[in-house]
Amino acid sequence: MSDDERCEEYLFKIVIIGDSAVGKSNLLTRYARNEFNPNSKATIGVEFQTQSMLIDNKEVKAQIWDTAGQERFRAVTSAYYRGAVGALVVYDITRTSTFENVGRWLDELNMRSANRVLLLIERFNFPVNEKSHRNDDDAHSDTTVAKMLIGNKCDLESIRAVSIEEGKSLAESQGLFFMETSALDSTNVSTAFEMVIRDIYGNIS
Numbered sequence: 382m383s384d385d386e387r388c389e390e391y392l393f394k395i396v397i398i399g400d401s402a403v404g405k406s407n408l409l410t411r412y413a414r415n416e417f418n419p420n421s422k423a424t425i426g427v428e429f430q431t432q433s434m435l436i437d438n439k440e441v442k443a444q445i446w447d448t449a450g451q452e453r454f455r456a457v458t459s460a461y462y463r464g465a466v467g468a469l470v471v472y473d474i475t476r477t478s479t480f481e482n483v484g485r486w487l488d489e490l491n492m493r494s495a496n497r498v499l500l501l502i503e504r505f506n507f508p509v510n511e512k513s514h515r516n517d518d519d520a521h522s523d524t525t526v527a528k529m530l531i532g533n534k535c536d537l538e539s540i541r542a543v544s545i546e547e548g549k550s551l552a553e554s555q556g557l558f559f560m561e562t563s564a565l566d567s568t569n570v571s572t573a574f575e576m577v578i579r580d581i582y583g584n585i586s
């Protein structure tokens with residue numbers, strides 16, 4: 382291996398989305414710092430955390446963004462989604478409403494990441510119709526954003542409200558990876574993040 386190869390570095394932006402209190406912040410602190418916070422407090426201040434892993438002997442850094450509580454006001458900004466190449470869409474397996482809202486989060490993700498395409502087209506004044514917009518959206522979201530559906534809090538089996546099968550089938554129908562996790566007892570947390578990071582890496586190399 383040459384020195385060039387050894388020094389190669391990658392930085393991927395990944396966003397975590399989903400309803401309030403599904404465990405997004407705790408998934409991130411569990412993955413990045415191996416910490417868990419039992420008190421539900423809106424995350425304020427920290428925009429993202431960075432975690433590195435080695436793939437093919439290359440340093441791959443994931444810059445993982447947390448919503449900082451904005452989801453309560455449906456005010457996640459475009460800046461949050463801008464440049465993201467991976468997304469974790471999280472629901473809480475004990476609250477059906479958070480699972481039912483997954484579609485809304487996916488729509489928002491697809492729409493926001495497609496905004497850039499629309500702006501670009503508008504700036505250059507291409508004659509485009511509704512249909513070609515939609516095709517651009519599809520191409521963009523399929524090719525560049527690695528997505529995983531996460532059913533979090535799987536330690537709370539006794540009060541489960543969404544079955545594993547429901548999660549799996551939603552993920553399959555939307556073309557997403559799927560995993561159940563627990564930020565509390567660490568089940569599948571690193572595995573989930575690393576699967577997304579490996580997928581992004583696989584798409585570009």
Ligand code: GDP
Pocket residue numbers: 400401402403404405406407408418419420421422423424533534535536537562563564565566
């Ligand atoms: P966010 O609003 O999506 O960022 O959710 P938080 O990470 O703030 O978590 C909301 C609440 O759920 C907190 O009280 C956490 O302690 C709790 N929580 C988060 N993840 C888990 C988990 O995997 N298992 C259990 N039992 N509780 C969790």
Ligand code: MG
Pocket residue numbers: 405406407422423424447448449450
């Ligand atoms: Mg949070």
